[in-house]
Amino acid sequence: MxxxxxxxxxxxxxxxxxxxxxxxxxxxxxxxxxxxxxxxxxxxxxxxxxxxxxxxxxxxxxxxxxxxxxxxxxxxxxxxxxxxxxxxxxxxxxxxxxxxxxxxxxxxxxxxxxxxxxxxxxxxxxxxxxxxxxxxxxxxxxxxxxxxxxxxxxxxxxxxxxxxxxxxxxxxxxxxxxxxxxxAPSAVAAEGAPGAAAAAPEDVRAFLRLSLVVVVRSVVFIGLSTFLALYVAARGGGGTGGAAALVALYGGTAAGTLLGGRLASSWGRTTAVRRAYAVAAPAVAGVLVLPLPLVYGCAALAATALYVPFSLQVTLGQDYLPSRMGTASGVTLGLTVSVGGLASPLIGAAADAVSLRTALLPLAVLPLLAWALARRLPEPAPPAQAQAQPPSQAD
The missing domain is CATH 1.20.1250.20 (MFS general substrate transporter like domains)
Structure with missing residues (x-):
């Protein structure tokens, strides 16, 4: 409690x-x-x-x-x-x-x-x-x-x-x-099994792969959130329709954030992450190709799928670097997100050169790249929980 x-x-x-x-x-x-x-x-x-x-x-x-x-x-x-x-x-x-x-x-x-x-x-x-x-x-x-x-x-x-x-x-x-x-890290180990965190090896390769996944996810979501209102307005939705699309998008982020923890408890974190990206790809494609009334539902579904992995990726990063949880949090919460945001000006330049829909189409493919990268992410045992609980109860 x-x-x-x-x-x-x-x-x-x-x-x-x-x-x-x-x-x-x-x-x-x-x-x-x-x-x-x-x-x-x-x-x-x-x-x-x-x-x-x-x-x-x-x-x-x-x-x-x-x-x-x-x-x-x-x-x-x-x-x-x-x-x-x-x-x-x-x-x-x-x-x-x-x-x-x-x-x-x-x-x-x-x-x-x-x-x-x-x-x-x-x-x-x-x-x-x-x-x-x-x-x-x-x-x-x-x-x-x-x-x-x-x-x-x-x-x-x-x-x-x-x-x-x-x-x-x-x-x-x-x-x-x-x-x-x-x-301190040593005290975290003592909460569960003495020496667990100190003995847990760091998986730098998995952390770097995870960071790439977070960058790809960031490109997709920031691209959608930046241009969705303009895209809906250009398709005849007007300013009100664009605002409604953003409401649907941000509502989906809240749902996905809460859903992520529940799915991780049932499936494990890496499985939940992979399945979420598999759902995100057709949802983003639906935003770009389906008729306007369906765009709102697809926007909500896409945001939900993109935010299911959000908190799970933070805890995965912390478990890949168990003695450097703060550093892992800073990378997964901050650095990789900002790097992903650098793609937005490129999307805008492409939209000026061709069309906004054409410029946004790669966003429907990128979740598949995140899914492919996430397939090779191992499921680490949480440092203090791994020995404190029976294996059947650990993620």
Whole structure:
């Protein structure tokens, strides 16, 4: 029961942090209209946030692996919210970029340490706990536009103070507790079987293969989320139809995130990952070739299939590198996702050269590549759980 409460608390804290990942993109129209930034300047703001929030995550993960740093979680939360609040000072473009970069740095500091704590708190298993943690991030990201639009409709400096409130709540939720301190790798081993984590070999080859799978998945989902609304509008759905398609897409992400933990308990993680990618391929193809009314259902199904592996890939990475869980979390949650996002400008350039549908067609094939790569992923035994439970109960 204490582990469940801690998982719920960390998932709730994840909501508060990932509000600030979604807030940057939501702020861009207001900054363009209110401060006269051009498109290049606006893209620079988004780039500063995304690079620091994703690329730097493995570095913070490595720090969390070297020594327990539970204080890094509330500190990262405070930095994420404080950076966005500082944007309201309007001290010039460089200061705005620096404030957004501070927010991204806070997001990067939070995720590896928090994901490691979710896993160690579950005694080495925790696929369902990781699913709830990932769902918290999805909810925070989805709520960001509503928070930004609602806050910035108020006059004066109040909107920027209001935007800092989720960070205040997140710091309270994620403050270090003596009973829930993040154990060192050797302590994680002791929770289940003495010396289990220390004796567990690292499978670097499997981790690199998994990282490729995550990159491919990221290309598909970011490509869909970036261009789906435009694609539906171009097919006659209009702006309302495009927004409805995004609602279906994001609703599918929540369903897939929760479903992943349940399927892993029944099938095992690697089997659940492979089957999810096998379903994703025809679902993405349906978005691109079926009549418009069916596109919404296919978008929801595609997002569900692409998000079933999301939390499972985090725990797989942690088990492939059992003594470097923070580093594995930083790579699977941050670095590989940002690398996948680099494909979006290429899709846009191809759409300008030919057509949007033609440019998006490769996205229907990429899940098959992820499936093929995932076929050779081994199912590792969770470090502390492997000897603490009978083999028939382990994933």
């Amino acid at each position: 204490p582990e469940r409460r801690r998982a719920v608390r960390l998932a709730s804290g994840h909501v508060c942090v990932d509000v600030y990942q979604g807030a940057v993109a939501a702020l861009v129209p207001f900054l363009v209209a209110g401060r006269g930034y051009g498109y290049a300047a606006a893209s620079g703001i988004v780039l500063a946030a995304s690079l620091l929030s994703s690329v730097v995550q493995p570095l913070f993960g490595a720090l969390a692996d070297r020594r327990p740093m539970p204080w890094l979680i509330p500190l990262g939360t405070a930095a994420a919210g404080g950076g966005i609040a500082l944007v309201g000072l309007d001290a010039g473009y460089p200061a705005t970029v620096a404030a957004v970069a501070l927010s991204g740095l806070g997001v990067a500091a939070y995720h590896p340490a928090a994901a490691r704590l979710v896993r160690t708190g579950a005694g080495g298993g925790g696929h369902t706990a990781m699913s709830w943690f990932a769902l918290g991030g999805n909810i925070g990201f989805a709520c960001a536009p509503l928070l930004v639009v609602g806050a910035l409709s108020l006059p004066g400096a109040a909107p920027w103070l209001l935007l800092a409130l989720p960070a205040v709540l997140g710091v309270v939720l994620n403050r270090p507790r003596p009973a829930a301190a993040d154990p």
